[in-house]
Amino acid sequence: MGGILRILNKDTRALPVRIRDVAKKLDLSVTTVSRALAGYDDVASATRDLVIETADEMGYVPQHAARQLRRQRTETIGLIFPTTGSRFSDPFFSEFIAGIGDETSRRSYDLLVSVAPPGEAEERAYHLWTNSRRVDGFILIRTRVDDWRISYLTKENFPFTSFGRSKTLETSPHIGVDGCSGVKDLVKHLLDQGHRRIAFIGASEELTFVGDRLEGYQIGLEEAHIAYDPDLVFEGDLTRAGGYEAAKILIERSPSPTAIIGVNDLTALGAIRAAQEGGLIVGKDLAIAGFDGTVAGEHAHPALTTVYQPVYEIGRQVSAMLIDLIENQAGSELDSLIRPRLIVRDSTLNSKPVPAD
Amino acid sequence: MGGILRILNKDTRALPVRIRDVAKKLDLSVTTVSRALAGYDDVASATRDLVIETADEMGYVPQHAARQLRRQRTETIGLIFPTTGSRFSDPFFSEFIAGIGDETSRRSYDLLVSVAPPGEAEERAYHLWTNSRRVDGFILIRTRVDDWRISYLTKENFPFTSFGRSKTLETSPHIGVDGCSGVKDLVKHLLDQGHRRIAFIGASEELTFVGDRLEGYQIGLEEAHIAYDPDLVFEGDLTRAGGYEAAKILIERSPSPTAIIGVNDLTALGAIRAAQEGGLIVGKDLAIAGFDGTVAGEHAHPALTTVYQPVYEIGRQVSAMLIDLIENQAGSELDSLIRPRLIVRDSTLNSKPVPAD
DNA sequence: CCTCCCATCCAAAACGATTTGGATAGTACA
DNA sequence: TGTACTATCCAAATCGTTTTGGATGGGAGG
Incomplete structure (x- = not known):
């Protein structure tokens, strides 16, 4: 399909301008050109200006590999x-x-x-x-x-x-x-709304931030003198699908939780879907919240309560x-x-x- | 907070092993080591094995900048x-x-x-x-x-x-x-469902793929002998917010469209939200579809009809x-x-x- | 024994920049 | 007139590879 494609040929590719070319054109040494471009003050300002101008119009850009080799930095x-x-x-x-x-x-x-x-x-x-x-x-x-x-x-x-x-x-x-205090705030908000059975869908505790947020959940409950119930804590995998599966199980528990916290927004969005499929009205029958503050959560239906971090x-x-x-x-x-x-x-x-x- | 941080010092950083070091250890020339590692056949196989083994256990890795400079390729x-x-x-x-x-x-x-x-x-x-x-x-x-x-x-x-x-x-x-035929299929599906007033929320036609999809929309209508109505075509910006705004306007038109195609999934998701805020049941009162096949669409509520491309x-x-x-x-x-x-x-x-x- | 040919190895020249350590010429000052 | 100093410039070394163009020595074949 689509006609003849021009074959790229390295030999015909325009050779890049080297510092040597700039030097030759100005009848200056490579050293001076290099130092002029680097802004050293041991080159006359008239020369410096000339070098900069010429290098610019010749389209000179230092070849990265060479500079990197000499300076031993890659930037x-x-x-x-x-x-x-x-x-x-x-x-x-x-x-x-x-x-x-x-x-x-x-x-x-x-x-x-x-x-x-x-x-x-x-x-x-x-x-x-x-x-x-x-x-x-x-x-x-x-x-x-x-x-x-x-x-x-x-x-x-x-x-x-x-x-x-x-x-x-x-x-x-x-x-x-500070994921801990973030989730603590969230728990407090849910408590204010009257919730007492609050579930948490987490992820591998190997990840530091997961542990932090879980800790916030635990402390938040503790401060309200609510006993920590391991049955209300599930492990997801940070994906929407993971949140969906976990929420599905939680919802069918009895007594079921009245609120679910997802360790991140994706998890919470999965939970929202599970709730809606189960015929629940999110926000009324069941509260759901996440963590991250992604746009996806903002535009979800209903819009997702979350803990925003400026990523x-x-x-x-x-x-x-x-x-x-x-x-x-x-x-x-x-x-x-x-x-x-x-x-x-x-x-x-x-x-x-x-x-x- | 957090105690004393160890200060990184370039001087104390372990010097990387150079090819020269490997050569010296084996009492071989740099050339031979280089060629052995590159797999040339002008080095004895016993030597080659020895070189490879030694280089490996010394943790030798060619310094990228040097190789790049010499070969004039960056990989x-x-x-x-x-x-x-x-x-x-x-x-x-x-x-x-x-x-x-x-x-x-x-x-x-x-x-x-x-x-x-x-x-x-x-x-x-x-x-x-x-x-x-x-x-x-x-x-x-x-x-x-x-x-x-x-x-x-x-x-x-x-x-x-x-x-x-x-x-x-x-x-x-x-x-x-082939965005054109993708959208054409989509239009055909909507026509099968009985829709006649189908809107399209696009984006800057400067983008090739936007033009392609719009073309599919137009051809799809044409084949069904439905006149193209410019009032049903809006320009969004590929974001959820853009889709939301455009859909809001479309919905309040009269007669309003019975179906909306978003040029991408995000646009469509924005439109879904606008519809729901307007009290419409998506899928029943108003059909909405997108393009991309993102996970976000799969898990939306209701799940989004879309044209999937394997990104x-x-x-x-x-x-x-x-x-x-x-x-x-x-x-x-x-x-x-x-x-x-x-x-x-x-x-x-x-x-x-x-x-x- | 001599020649030729492999198989194996290597010294030195790139690659294109930066930096070191002067060189040169003009000026100021005694 | 010398001396010291400054302003300006530059040759050569260097970074760590790969590649070019041999060098070397041993074995086969005559």
Whole structure:
């Protein structure tokens, strides 16, 4: 189909301009051109201006590999998604990557991305990128309570920051979100609405943030002197499908819970679906809430009560922190805790009538 | 908070093993080690085995920058998201990036990612990565009818493939999805259900795929001898909010449409919300359908009728095609058209009663 | 014994930038 | 007139690979 495609031929590809070409054109040494472009003050300002202008109009851009080899820095940061390919559609990720991307390009860094499920492939990926000096540092996500990545990178003395803390080391540079107090606020809100049987659909407690949120749930109940009931706690898998399955079972319990907290928005959205299929009106018969503050939750029906964390902004900060670390700029705080914000919407408001059908 | 953080010090960071170190340990030349590892047959097999084993146990990995400089190839492909940071949460993207990521790492390529809104910043980004030889090729997404990127890369003779074709060149390597016939199928389905006033919420027709889908809508109506009514066509912006706004207006028209097609799933989900807020039962009072086949649509309430395109698989193929192109492997087809598949769900089935409330 | 041919190895030259450690010429000052 | 200093420039080394173009020695064949 579609006619003849032009064949790409490396030999015909325009050769990029090298610093040598600029030097030759101006009858200057390579050294001077290099130093002029780098802004050193041992080159006459007239010369500097001329060099900059000429380099610009010749379209000269330093070849990355050469510079990198000489300077032994890549100006690149690495991000390895700890998940396997096809089941990877958490809206969280694209927000986060956008935050990182904006900050890195602002500081003229690049972002190298890979996907590897936790385990052997993940280890290989980190080994490769550290040993080949492919990146200057890593951003870690979905930190785990016992996190191989953190001990490895620390041992290698390789810069990294993470979204979410870990218990692997006493401290390591990261941006954390206080999931515990976030869920505590949420529980308090549900208690205010009169709920007493509140369920929690979690996920693998290997993930730090899951443990944090579960803790908030427990403390919240405790403070209201409500006994913790293990039968009301389920383990999902952070997906919508996981939330759906878990909620289905919870709903058929008796006595069934009057409120369900999903460890993230996707889980909660799955639970909403299960409830609606079971003929329940969410917000009236059953309250459901999530955590994340994704757009999907905002536009759900009914709109989802959730605990909002500024994912885009966290992406920006975590990469700013990493670049500071790489460049040894002591300035920034290396250990910040963001307090997420409760957003109450219809899915937990029984006072507001649902639209008549 | 958090105690004393260990300060990273470049001087104390373990020096990576160089090929020279391996050579010295084995009392061989650097050349021989290099050739042994590369699998040339001018090194004795006993020597080769020894080299490989030693290199492995010393943890030797070639430094990427040096290799890249010498070979003048990066084994990296570039992906620049043509969108601006914060409003960037289409689930489409994460699926797509996962497909690309899996294929590139299978062929031991890396993936360099950036985010730049169409316009000047985008041009700068492409210039930089081509001139600095930062990547070996590009994957283009959201191709536009008149696409600067395609003419630029073609002019520079720089390898690229795209998801979605463009009219900028007669042909260029890409994976296309036949959005026209996809929407035509959808229209036919709606006609079968008895609909006659079918609306379409699109987006900027600058985007090729939007035009394709709109064309399918028009042809579908034409074949059923239904006059095209411009009042039933709206322009959204591919987001949920855009779909919501457009649908709100459409619903209050009189006579109002009995079915709405969203150019993508997000638009359709926005429309569902607008309909529900307006007191309509989606599937009964108003049929709504989308395009993409995202999980979000599958789990919506009611589940969304849509036209499914295998985004993960397309990501894989488009990057396989690019790598073939870079390596001059003539093998693969450079111009493939995938026919998407109609998935009918409750949002367009008025026969099935909605759950009683 | 001599020649030729393999099989195996290696020294040195790239690749394209940055950085080190001067060189050169003009100026100010004694 | 010398000397010291400054402003401006540059040759050469360097980063760690891969690749080019031999070198070397032993065995086969005459």
